[in-house]
Amino acid sequence: MSNKEWPLWEVFIRSKQGLSHKHAGSLRASDAEMAINNARDVYTRRSEGISIWVIESNKITASDPADADSLFDPSNTKVYRHPTFYDVPDGIEHM
Amino acid sequence: MTKQTALFDYLLRQADDTLILGQRLSEWCGHGPVLEEDIALTNIALDVIGQATELYEYAAQVENNGRSADDLAFLRLEREYKNVLLVEQTNGDFGKTMVRQFLFDNFQLLHYTQLLNSADAQVAAIAEKSLKEVKYHLKHSAEWIIRLGDGTEESHNRVQESVNELMRFADELFFKNEVNEVLLSEGVIGNIEDFKQQYYQNVNKILLEATLTIPELKYHQKGGRIGNHSEQMGFLLAEMQYMQRTYPGMEW
Numbered sequence: 001m002s003n004k005e006w007p008l009w010e011v012f013i014r015s016k017q018g019l020s021h022k023h024a025g026s027l028r029a030s031d032a033e034m035a036i037n038n039a040r041d042v043y044t045r046r047s048e049g050i051s052i053w054v055i056e057s058n059k060i061t062a063s064d065p066a067d068a069d070s071l072f073d074p075s076n077t078k079v080y081r082h083p084t085f086y087d088v089p090d091g092i093e094h095m
Numbered sequence: 096m097t098k099q100t101a102l103f104d105y106l107l108r109q110a111d112d113t114l115i116l117g118q119r120l121s122e123w124c125g126h127g128p129v130l131e132e133d134i135a136l137t138n139i140a141l142d143v144i145g146q147a148t149e150l151y152e153y154a155a156q157v158e159n160n161g162r163s164a165d166d167l168a169f170l171r172l173e174r175e176y177k178n179v180l181l182v183e184q185t186n187g188d189f190g191k192t193m194v195r196q197f198l199f200d201n202f203q204l205l206h207y208t209q210l211l212n213s214a215d216a217q218v219a220a221i222a223e224k225s226l227k228e229v230k231y232h233l234k235h236s237a238e239w240i241i242r243l244g245d246g247t248e249e250s251h252n253r254v255q256e257s258v259n260e261l262m263r264f265a266d267e268l269f270f271k272n273e274v275n276e277v278l279l280s281e282g283v284i285g286n287i288e289d290f291k292q293q294y295y296q297n298v299n300k301i302l303l304e305a306t307l308t309i310p311e312l313k314y315h316q317k318g319g320r321i322g323n324h325s326e327q328m329g330f331l332l333a334e335m336q337y338m339q340r341t342y343p344g345m346e347w
Binding site: 006027028029030033034037038040041042045 | 129130131132134135138231234235238242
């Protein structure tokens with residue numbers, strides 16, 4: 001019997017509110033079709049979603065935490081990139 | 096035979112099929128081969144038990160004799176259960192459970208599709224709701240048959256063995272007697288034989304895709320529909336009915 005583990009997949013679910021797909025978690029499956037089925041069973045059994053994306057975890061390229069300094073810190077000092085110099089008129093929602 | 100008696104009997108057949116299968120599937124809870132499949136099997140178990148609930152509730156209403164859906168589900172004797180032998184067969188390995196499921200899902204899909212045209216609005220509504228679930232069940236089981244059959248040498252041999260063992264139970268799904276005649280003439284059900292050929296075509300297509308051999312059957316095993324169950328049925332009922340029999344009317 002083969003004891004090789006199935007590859008890991010990352011699951012993204014779009015909720016009913018029509019927002020973009022959000023990372024829901026991960027699971028194991030032997031192929032994409034099984035990953036969709038499993039995602040349906042594991043992550044949408046309480047009607048959490050209307051659309052599922054799956055991608056093999058090893059296809060994702062992640063930023064290296066060690067590079068955080070050069071990647072993210074420079075933007076800290078650039079306050080002018082934030083639209084904070086405007087007065088938001090009363091009655092504007094979702095800002 | 097009155098239409099009422101026939102309808103009650105017919106509803107019990109479908110209700111018992113789904114309840115007993117649900118009971119079998121729920122035995123997998125916590126024992127699935129992988130976490131994802133454990134949840135899938137439990138979901139399917141809940142789906143079919145949900146179908147059973149609706150069918151028993153309607154059956155109780157049709158019988159109109161003071162018995163509740165729970166009474167029908169839990170307080171009958173073995174010989175009074177009308178489920179086909181297929182669904183009471185033991186789980187075996189995961190492959191065997193999938194073969195049993197696959198043979199049943201294929202039937203349910205065609206059967207419920209036919210019942211969409213039922214003259215009985217309640218029957219048509221149950222069929223419509225259940226169909227959505229059944230389509231997924233079939234997708235799930237058919238994919239597994241292909242994966243296991245066209246998988247490793249071991250998975251192929253094991254699933255082939257289960258096909259050889261369970262195929263003889265498929266024919267009973269097409270059981271017919273006076274009940275069918277009465278309901279057919281009232282337009283409550285269609286002619287079950289109309290989709291028998293289609294059933295075997297669909298089943299065989301997937302079996303061939305899974306590189307499996309379609310067994311040549313010399314005989315078909317049947318008896319469940321008239322209450323003659325296989326020996327494992329008693330054990331299943333003992334476990335399933337224990338709570339209601341020990342604490343009658345218990346609720347939680």
